[in-house]
Amino acid sequence: MNYSGIDLHSNNSVVSVIDETDRVVAEKRLPNDLAKILAFLAPWRAGMAGVVVESTFNWYWLVDGLQTAGYVVHLANTTAIKKYDGLKHSGDETDARYLAHLLRLGILPVGTILPARLREVRDLARKRMQLVRSCTSHILAVENITARQYGTRITSNQVKRLDEHAVDQMGLPDNVALAVRANVAVITTLREQIAIVERRLQKEVARHPDYVLLTTVPGIGQTLATVIMLETGTIERFANAGNFASYARCVDSQRMSNGKKKGEGNTRNGNPYLCWAFIEAANFAMHFSTEARLFYERKKARTNSVLARKALAHKLARACFHMLKERKPFDVTRCFA
Known part of the structure; x- marks a missing residue:
């Protein structure tokens, strides 16, 4: 049996294949091109026990592609993996081999690979959180501006009700008013997008038990x-x-x-x-x-x-x-x- 470990990076991957004695039978750095990675693994496909992919920010395309090609894929939980600190030299190749080694021993800490459809909805919920955080930062910016200008800050609900006319009525210096208008414009846009995302999320999850x-x-x-x-x-x-x-x-x-x-x-x-x-x-x-x-x-x-x-x-x-x-x-x- 063979075991493969893939050290995944933003623009390339180191693919290593080892046998049951931990001997490296193939190893190469490849661009992040699914066709080239599949072609490299093809000679060992029949005896491949599994492929380990490092859980990085960009693993979706690789894991989905390998699974579609028929490989048994494992997503390594990188936060739970600790390498031996006594190594004098280590690199991407040793990282890829180590992933395959852990899989061979049956002690690989793994993460859950959710179906692509569920990941899409989950990531949309995460996008909503990102938009809300961004919107909050702009609301706080307006609150801080008013505190600097007047000595007291207005509330977040008051900021959300601001528009072009309301900013003009605040009596702010021209440059300060321009800054507030910029924040208000972004807040308005973000709140519109948040509402759109929330409607889609509600449609997706409302009937789920x-x-x-x-x-x-x-x-x-x-x-x-x-x-x-x-x-x-x-x-x-x-x-x-x-x-x-x-x-x-x-x-x-x-x-x-x-x-x-x-x-x-x-x-x-x-x-x-x-x-x-x-x-x-x-x-x-x-x-x-x-x-x-x-x-x-x-x-x-x-x-x-x-x-x-x-x-x-x-x-x-x-x-x-x-x-x-x-x-x-x-x-x-x-x-x-």
């Missing part, structure tokens, strides 16, 4: 339910609630020895979008659920507000796992028992 279940959780509305559903994928890929909460970055990272904390593990290993969603859900749940508020207050009394909010997010993440696994609506009594 997981989405319907998630909206029964206090603190989780349309936006958060969409993010959690799309970033989670299929709940069956998680063995238990602890694994899901860890993936959502809702658990502590500690390295313990003799009962003492000696450091932390890889805190970045997980999904940052799920982490954000459950923290936001915790913030809203405190306002809309008496049980959630009481749970938060009990934790806060023993720790602090930050840890209490994190504990509530962890509680909601575990509750969502059980709810999606059992296909039952949210049970507040069970969650905060």
Whole structure:
């Protein structure tokens, strides 16, 4: 049997093929051209146990192309892979071989390869978040300008209602008014695009059973339910609630020895979008659920507000796992028992 590892870069890839004794039988740096990579792998296709692709920002085209060509493809979880630090020399070739080596040994940390259709919708939700962040930065810019000019800042809702005429009525110096108009124009455009994206997302997810279940959780509305559903994928890929909460970055990272904390593990290993969603859900749940508020207050009394909010997010993440696994609506009594 042969095993292949591909060290993927922005414009080229190093493709390595090893045999069952870790001997390199083929290796070459190729441009990011699917046809050339497939042609290079073709002589070993019959005995190829699997191909490992590094999980970088641009893996979609390569993984989809290899799968379409009939290869068994694995997406390496790069944040969970640590190489031996004693090597005097390493490069792209050794990285590609190491991926294939881990696959041969059966100890390769892998990520989930979602179907292309689900990835499209998930990435659209991420695009919405990007647009919202950009819009918020321009709103804050207008607030800061008014604070500098008047000594007090206007609210974000007031900024959202500004138009060309309203800016003219603010009595700002010409150059300052031009800056505000620029911000307002961008805010208007971004809000229009956000509304378009949100309508498409709602059309895509509204009838999904997981989405319907998630909206029964206090603190989780349309936006958060969409993010959690799309970033989670299929709940069956998680063995238990602890694994899901860890993936959502809702658990502590500690390295313990003799009962003492000696450091932390890889805190970045997980999904940052799920982490954000459950923290936001915790913030809203405190306002809309008496049980959630009481749970938060009990934790806060023993720790602090930050840890209490994190504990509530962890509680909601575990509750969502059980709810999606059992296909039952949210049970507040069970969650905060």
